Amino acid sequence: MDLNGALRLAAVRIVLSGRELIAPLDLVVASGEQVTVMGPSGCGKSTLLAFVSGTLDPVFNASGRVLIGETDVTALPPERRRIGIQFQDDLLFPHLSVGENLAFALMSSVRGKEERRALVQQALIEAELDGFVDRDPVTLSGGQRARVALMRTLLSEPKVLLLDEPFNKLDAQLRNEFRRFVFEHAAARGLPTLLVTHDAADAAAAGGRVIRLGNG
Amino acid sequence: MTAQHRSDWLRIAPAFTAGVFLLPIGAGLIGTVLPAFGYLPAIGGNELSLAPWRVLVAHPGFATSVMLTLGTGVLTSLLAVILSVGFCAYAYGRPWARRIGAWLAPLLSTPHSALAIGFAFLILPSGWIVRAISPWLTGWTLPPDVSTVGHHTGLALVFGLLLKEVPYLILMIVSALNQVPAREHLTIARALGYSRAEAWVKAILPQIYPQIRLPIYAVIAFSLSVVDVGLILGPSNPPTLSVLAVRWFFDADIQMYFPAAAAACLQLLLVIATIVLWFSLERLLVIVGRRWIAAGGRDGLLSRLTLPTAVVTFTLFVVSLLAIVGMALWSVAAQWRYPDALPQAWTWANWMRRADSLPALSWTTLLIGMLATAIAVVLVLACLENEGRGERAGTGALWILYLPLLFPQIAFLFGAQVLLVRLELDGTLLAVVWAHLVFVLPYLFLSLADPWRAFDPRYARTAASLGASRFRVLFRVKLPILLRPLLIACAVAFAVSVGQYLATLFAGNGRVATLTTEAVTLAGGADRRVIGAYALVQSLFPFLVYLLAAALPALLYANRRGLTRWT
Numbered sequence: 023m024d025l026n027g028a029l030r031l032a033a034v035r036i037v038l039s040g041r042e043l044i045a046p047l048d049l050v051v052a053s054g055e056q057v058t059v060m061g062p063s064g065c066g067k068s069t070l071l072a073f074v075s076g077t078l079d080p081v082f083n084a085s086g087r088v089l090i091g092e093t094d095v096t097a098l099p100p101e102r103r104r105i106g107i108q109f110q111d112d113l114l115f116p117h118l119s120v121g122e123n124l125a126f127a128l129m130s131s132v133r134g135k136e137e138r139r140a141l142v143q144q145a146l147i148e149a150e151l152d153g154f155v156d157r158d159p160v161t162l163s164g165g166q167r168a169r170v171a172l173m174r175t176l177l178s179e180p181k182v183l184l185l186d187e188p189f190n191k192l193d194a195q196l197r198n199e200f201r202r203f204v205f206e207h208a209a210a211r212g213l214p215t216l217l218v219t220h221d222a223a224d225a226a227a228a229g230g231r232v233i234r235l236g237n238g
Numbered sequence: 239m240t241a242q243h244r245s246d247w248l249r250i251a252p253a254f255t256a257g258v259f260l261l262p263i264g265a266g267l268i269g270t271v272l273p274a275f276g277y278l279p280a281i282g283g284n285e286l287s288l289a290p291w292r293v294l295v296a297h298p299g300f301a302t303s304v305m306l307t308l309g310t311g312v313l314t315s316l317l318a319v320i321l322s323v324g325f326c327a328y329a330y331g332r333p334w335a336r337r338i339g340a341w342l343a344p345l346l347s348t349p350h351s352a353l354a355i356g357f358a359f360l361i362l363p364s365g366w367i368v369r370a371i372s373p374w375l376t377g378w379t380l381p382p383d384v385s386t387v388g389h390h391t392g393l394a395l396v397f398g399l400l401l402k403e404v405p406y407l408i409l410m411i412v413s414a415l416n417q418v419p420a421r422e423h424l425t426i427a428r429a430l431g432y433s434r435a436e437a438w439v440k441a442i443l444p445q446i447y448p449q450i451r452l453p454i455y456a457v458i459a460f461s462l463s464v465v466d467v468g469l470i471l472g473p474s475n476p477p478t479l480s481v482l483a484v485r486w487f488f489d490a491d492i493q494m495y496f497p498a499a500a501a502a503c504l505q506l507l508l509v510i511a512t513i514v515l516w517f518s519l520e521r522l523l524v525i526v527g528r529r530w531i532a533a534g535g536r537d538g539l540l541s542r543l544t545l546p547t548a549v550v551t552f553t554l555f556v557v558s559l560l561a562i563v564g565m566a567l568w569s570v571a572a573q574w575r576y577p578d579a580l581p582q583a584w585t586w587a588n589w590m591r592r593a594d595s596l597p598a599l600s601w602t603t604l605l606i607g608m609l610a611t612a613i614a615v616v617l618v619l620a621c622l623e624n625e626g627r628g629e630r631a632g633t634g635a636l637w638i639l640y641l642p643l644l645f646p647q648i649a650f651l652f653g654a655q656v657l658l659v660r661l662e663l664d665g666t667l668l669a670v671v672w673a674h675l676v677f678v679l680p681y682l683f684l685s686l687a688d689p690w691r692a693f694d695p696r697y698a699r700t701a702a703s704l705g706a707s708r709f710r711v712l713f714r715v716k717l718p719i720l721l722r723p724l725l726i727a728c729a730v731a732f733a734v735s736v737g738q739y740l741a742t743l744f745a746g747n748g749r750v751a752t753l754t755t756e757a758v759t760l761a762g763g764a765d766r767r768v769i770g771a772y773a774l775v776q777s778l779f780p781f782l783v784y785l786l787a788a789a790l791p792a793l794l795y796a797n798r799r800g801l802t803r804w805t
Binding site: 102116 | 696697699700798
């Protein structure tokens with residue numbers, strides 16, 4: 023398997039108060055591949071994502087390594103890992119406009135107001151939200167906010183995409199559309215994607231391998 | 239694994255903060271206990287002895303002072319609890335009570351001494367209430383020859399203390415109510431046939447009591463040992479114990495320092511004893527209360543009691559308002575003779591005359607308040623941010639936080655001053671800021687802790703995944719979203735600083751004058767126009783800061799409706 027840019031989990035084990043939540047897990051997600059993690063509630067799916075993104079609560083005891091391509095990111099703080107994460111709530115910052123939310127993701131590499139504005143504009147067009155740049159996020163519909171949230175993550179040019187049940191809050195119709203939106207963009211950018219869900223339809227739509235945690 | 243990312247300098251924040259105010263308290267206590275037993279080499283006390291205690295006990299009126307202190311303190315505490323509980327039991331769930339927090343907060347920002355000064359004017363024999371009803375109702379063409387303010391029973395003091403303590407406890411109860419599913423439990427209890435008031439007292443009060451226990455103890459400690467309100471409303475001879483101690487402390491005869499320290503020690507013992515007694519009563523009430531609740535009585539005395547207590551509490555609010563209005567009127571009165579209900583002539587002259595002294599005083603008050611608040615904010619934010627990475631501060635930390643509020647101020651400010659004199663820091667602005675910080679910090683922490691901890695952690699996680707450093711997350715995401723709770727907490731802290739009397743007096747060694755120290759000193763005087771001006775400015779300051787704190791986020795985020803969850 024081509025490991026170039028792949029997400030690799032090596033012997034990841036997570037323990038909570040003596041109870042093993044996640045048995046030693048080895049996983050490789052290749053560039054552009056989408057892997058689904060499924061399991062019942064409380065089996066540790068979200069905890070696994072937290073570990074990968076570097077925001078695991080200290081009450082957990084975790085061991086193992088996370089690698090992106092050849093780089094070991096296990097010791098890096100979350101802001102340096104270049105691992106994007108989407109939650110089931112859009113979590114657009116309420117104090118910023120839609121455009122400012124998108125621009126927030128641009129900090130590190132992009133300089134110059136013009137270039138930033140252009141990138142934000144491009145992202146909005148891709149999300150079919152042209153003209154929304156100064157809008158208050160709370161005035162957008164659920165589906166629109168979800169699209170903005172994904173574009174925000176993609177603007178930070180992540181190397182890996184983590185999805186923590188991101189389609190949960192959307193109704194059936196929106197769900198299909200948004201799912202397609204996410205997977206298309208992830209595939210187009212060649213991002214290894216790790217999707218956590220309890221909905222089998224999501225796994226089917228992703229079309230990749232399915233890992234089961236817990237008893238499932 | 240994320241432990242590696244915990245900033246090391248942030249970890250010392252809780253310990254450092256605790257040190258900032260445990261140190262003065264500890265040093266202060268030692269500095270008070272030692273002289274109480276005769277040891278203070280600086281003024282000739284070289285060996286331990288019981289002489290100060292003998293002087294204290296032999297003082298004429300000593301027994302009365304102690305009785306008075308205990309009487310007013312215990313009565314005030316009991317009434318404060320009964321009134322606040324009764325009011326909440328009556329008001330909870332009713333539509334007009336929904337924004338009660340917003341209405342009470344400005345009242346709480348008013349310094350207690352300002353309220354006391356205004357209240358004194360209301361109830362004096364020649365005061366506003368009598369003026370309003372004389373002589374047409376009472377026939378009094380001259381003020382009646384009775385004593386209200388300074389009455390030997392201390393009832394004026396009790397009432398004056400309740401003016402602020404009842405709203406304080408109500409606010410503590412309201413915030414405790416957010417931690418339990420109060421509305422649901424109330425609904426269930428009422429569906430079972432209990433009246434609203436009974437349901438509240440039997441189902442909800444037991445659940446929230448652990449959270450209001452420390453505020454109640456703080457009220458007990460304050461009621462027993464308050465000095466500024468005692469000076470304004472309490473009897474003069476013999477006064478309460480802490481007033482006596484302060485008087486002796488500043489006595490021309492420096493040897494009076496020792497009995498003063500002894501009185502302060504005794505004050506501490508009284509507070510401890512009362513809190514222990516209250517705690518035992520709690521235990522007793524639990525046993526009795528359980529049986530009472532289990533007995534299932536539904537239409538008892540309780541439902542009939544809450545309306546009267548609510549009415550009394552409302553009266554307190556109205557009285558507070560009148561107190562401030564009265565002071566405002568005096569400040570612009572050219573002449574206000576008895577028995578006129580309103581001044582005959584109005585003038586700005588009172589304010590013009592104060593134009594020399596007020597600005598300087600106001601500036602000092604403002605500076606101390608801002609410095610104390612700023613330092614407290616940095617420390618509290620450091621502690622709260624450190625929390626977010628792991629262990630949350632437990633009950634032990636809460637007790638430490640409450641310590642400055644549980645010890646009578648006089649018991650450790652004495653000794654703190656000795657320490658400051660030693661370090662040659664007494665009388666400096668720095669010393670006063672530090673003394674204020676000791677009291678400002680607990681209130682700031684308590685104000686900010688809940689909103690801060692309730693912040694959705696996924697915002698920070700999302701921001702981090704977008705590449706934002708911890709600093710950027712704090713300043714660009716967390717602080718802007720939590721701006722309103724932060725500003726309100728700062729307004730609370732600032733109000734606490736403005737209202738400080740003893741702390742300024744001792745740490746400043748009488749050399750630093752703030753609006754409150756001046757107002758309390760003037761309160762004994764005869765020209766109410768002067769007092770009115772000072773008391774009004776004293777009240778306006780924190781109130782304006784509070785308005786700013788409430789309004790600023792609304793202005794900044796006028797077009798951001800998503801923030802209304804925190805506003």
